[in-house]
Amino acid sequence: MSVAPNPLMRKLQAYHxxxxxxxxxxxxxxxEAVTFLAGDDIIFQGQxxxxxxxxxxxxxxxxxxxxxxxxxVIDVHLPGDFLAWRSLWLSSADRTFQALTKVEVAPLKTERxxxxxxxxxxxxxxxxxxxxxxxxxxxxxxxSIAKRDATARTAHFLLELDARTKLIGHHSGEGFVxxxxxxxxxxxxxxxxxxxNRVLRQLREANLLLFRxxxxxxxDRERLAERTGFDRSYLDEFTKEPT
Amino acid sequence: MSVAPNPLMRKLQAYHxxxxxxxxxxxxxxxEAVTFLAGDDIIFQGQxxxxxxxxxxxxxxxxxxxxxxxxxVIDVHLPGDFLAWRSLWLSSADRTFQALTKVEVAPLKTERxxxxxxxxxxxxxxxxxxxxxxxxxxxxxxxSIAKRDATARTAHFLLELDARTKLIGHHSGEGFVxxxxxxxxxxxxxxxxxxxNRVLRQLREANLLLFRxxxxxxxDRERLAERTGFDRSYLDEFTKEPT
DNA sequence: CGCGCTCTTGACTAGGGTCAAGTGCAGTGG
DNA sequence: CCACTGCACTTGACCCTAGTCAAGAGCGCG
Numbered sequence: 387m388s389v390a391p392n393p394l395m396r397k398l399q400a401y402h403x404x405x406x407x408x409x410x411x412x413x414x415x416x417x418e419a420v421t422f423l424a425g426d427d428i429i430f431q432g433q434x435x436x437x438x439x440x441x442x443x444x445x446x447x448x449x450x451x452x453x454x455x456x457x458x459v460i461d462v463h464l465p466g467d468f469l470a471w472r473s474l475w476l477s478s479a480d481r482t483f484q485a486l487t488k489v490e491v492a493p494l495k496t497e498r499x500x501x502x503x504x505x506x507x508x509x510x511x512x513x514x515x516x517x518x519x520x521x522x523x524x525x526x527x528x529x530s531i532a533k534r535d536a537t538a539r540t541a542h543f544l545l546e547l548d549a550r551t552k553l554i555g556h557h558s559g560e561g562f563v564x565x566x567x568x569x570x571x572x573x574x575x576x577x578x579x580x581x582x583n584r585v586l587r588q589l590r591e592a593n594l595l596l597f598r599x600x601x602x603x604x605x606d607r608e609r610l611a612e613r614t615g616f617d618r619s620y621l622d623e624f625t626k627e628p629t
Numbered sequence: 630m631s632v633a634p635n636p637l638m639r640k641l642q643a644y645h646x647x648x649x650x651x652x653x654x655x656x657x658x659x660x661e662a663v664t665f666l667a668g669d670d671i672i673f674q675g676q677x678x679x680x681x682x683x684x685x686x687x688x689x690x691x692x693x694x695x696x697x698x699x700x701x702v703i704d705v706h707l708p709g710d711f712l713a714w715r716s717l718w719l720s721s722a723d724r725t726f727q728a729l730t731k732v733e734v735a736p737l738k739t740e741r742x743x744x745x746x747x748x749x750x751x752x753x754x755x756x757x758x759x760x761x762x763x764x765x766x767x768x769x770x771x772x773s774i775a776k777r778d779a780t781a782r783t784a785h786f787l788l789e790l791d792a793r794t795k796l797i798g799h800h801s802g803e804g805f806v807x808x809x810x811x812x813x814x815x816x817x818x819x820x821x822x823x824x825x826n827r828v829l830r831q832l833r834e835a836n837l838l839l840f841r842x843x844x845x846x847x848x849d850r851e852r853l854a855e856r857t858g859f860d861r862s863y864l865d866e867f868t869k870e871p872t
Numbered sequence: 873c874g875c876g877c878t879c880t881t882g883a884c885t886a887g888g889g890t891c892a893a894g895t896g897c898a899g900t901g902g
Numbered sequence: 903c904c905a906c907t908g909c910a911c912t913t914g915a916c917c918c919t920a921g922t923c924a925a926g927a928g929c930g931c932g
Contacts, residue, residue, distance in 0.1 A: 450772055453858055458776050460768055472764045475757040480765050504747035514718040517760075521715045522723050524767050525703055529693055531774050532819030533701050536888070567910065576775030581888055583912060615696055779920070810878065824920055826880060878929085885922075895912075902905080 393466030393554035394440055400553055402512040411506035416440060417493040422485040429470045431482040437493050439469045444489030445565050450481045459574040461524070462486070462547075462566065466554045468494070468516070487565045531576045538614035539575050540585050544595065544602055545616055561596075561603035568597075636709030636797035637683055643796055645755040654749035659683060660736040665728040672713045674725040680736050682712045687732030688808050693724045702817040704767070705729070705790075705809065709797045711737070711759070730808045774819045781857035782818050783828050787838065787845055788859055804839075804846035811840075 395412070398404060404412070419442055422428050429436045431451050446463040460481055463469060473479045474496060503510035523546065530539045551562040566574075572582035586597050594610045596603040604610065638655070641647060647655070662685055665671050672679045674694050689706040691713075703724055706712060716722045717739060746753035766789065773782045794805040809817075815825035829840050837853045839846040847853065 450768065452772070452776065456776060458772055460771065472761040475754065475761040476765065480768065500747050500750060500753055504743050507743060510743055511718065518715040518718040521764065521767070522719065524764070524771065525693070525723065528703065528767065528771050528774065529695070529701055531771065533695065533699060569910070578889060812878070821921055
């Protein structure tokens with residue numbers, strides 16, 4: 387598996403053509419890289435005037451602290467993803483971002499953001515696209531948890547990660563490296579690790595996919611998509627050229 | 630119940646002070662009002678180069694068409710809310726927006742958006758806040774469906790609508806006018822209308838809230854929040870002054 | 873008057889949660 | 903080298919929340 391030198395650039399370029407101005411503006415937005423170890427909090431819920439980052443290497447999670455003490459997983463974040471850029475405009479961070487693996491991130495210099503975007507409209511368009519795509523993913527997960535059963539939900543999420551890792555080049559063709567434990571994956575899918583384990587066994591026994599030793603391997607994407615009602619058009623949003 | 634003349638302005642001003650430039654820019658963004666009747670599609674899923682609107686009067690829904698033919702409700706939209714502004718940057722609308730009641734909307738003129746925001750930074754800040762707040766609500770609903778039981782979920786959603794209607798002045802102090810049918814509300818909460826009906830009965834018999842004749846009336850917000858594990862700090866995000 | 877829609881309630885069922893026990897392995901210290 | 907601990911994973915048995923099926927009431931409307 388080859389690792390792209392710059393996942394963010396790769397992701398943006400997969401969809402929009404960036405000019406020299408845009409690329410320079412994007413690079414000027416990023417500060418010096420910082421490293422967090424697995425388990426570290428990168429930004430914590432309630433933090434005021436928190437920074438925002440873009441992930442260079444490694445995976446992160448966002449979790450939400452509830453009053454009952456539980457910490458459900460909201461999302462997973464891959465290289466090339468932004469962390470907490472929305473909540474920059476709230477009074478404080480609305481969730482905690484933590485390193486899932488060792489993670490390298492670059493802080494975003496957002497003081498002159500509006501000016502930067504005005505002067506680099508190609509970059510602006512690409513970033514607005516990223517924002518819209520993120521919302522589409524959250525909405526898709528909402529639908530997934532509300533309407534689909536545990537098996538379809540699991541398959542759907544793993545197929546989404548399949549597309550996301552492809553987009554940044556972290557993909558082998560057969561599958562991808564996935565540092566999520568079953569416990570965390572179950573949490574992100576709104577079910578118990580015990581039940582996820584049963585679902586994964588069924589998928590494995592049906593020769594649809596393997597989730598093992600930190601690798602997800604698809605044995606039959608077609609049948610998987612069909613059996614779990616996976617909506618192809620939803621993935622197209624990620625790759626299709628806009629009008 | 631009094632209806633504010635301009636719900637959007639009221640919502641933005643509740644949080645940010647807008648200068649004359651910002652207000653002029655906001656008004657210049659809006660085109661001439663259009664009316665849709667209850668049940669009409671305002672923007673449909675898959676529509677390319679779709680418009681975006683701000684709601685002046687009435688309630689709207691966004692629903693997602695799935696391959697199995699079902700149409701789960703993603704969100705409800707109140708006066709002062711934007712419709713489909715995120716998906717402007719995708720190749721097509723990712724969901725259908727439909728009028729729940731008779732709805733009056735103003736189209737947004739987004740051609741010169743970046744320039745407008747650059748020249749009216751106060752407005753930019755307010756709109757970024759709106760976007761962040763919307764994401765926070767979707768995330769909250771995700772958590773709700775994933776982690777909370779039917780009763781807590783219902784109470785949580787109605788308390789959220791309570792806060793939203795207050796913000797735009799569509800509120801009586803005791804409760805608010807709610808044109809949602811039990812069928813639609815159940816759909817938005819990821820449960821069956823039958824079960825929602827049972828939940829509402831329990832809440833009514835416990836003297837916590839009434840949902841009747843298109844009105845939601847809170848009998849005991851304190852006890853409701855406590856019994857259902859409602860997170861107060863989540864609501865603060867909507868009203869607290871930022872740093 | 874009858875159709876259709878929302879709401880209501882009851883009886884039954886099943887998907888997935890809870891509880892419990894056990895395996896395998898990596899790290900740590902004796 | 904071998905306990906010992908902790909964590910991730912696995913599986914079985916049982917149970918409960920919420921879905922499904924069914925029937926009926928109330929009401930607006932052509």
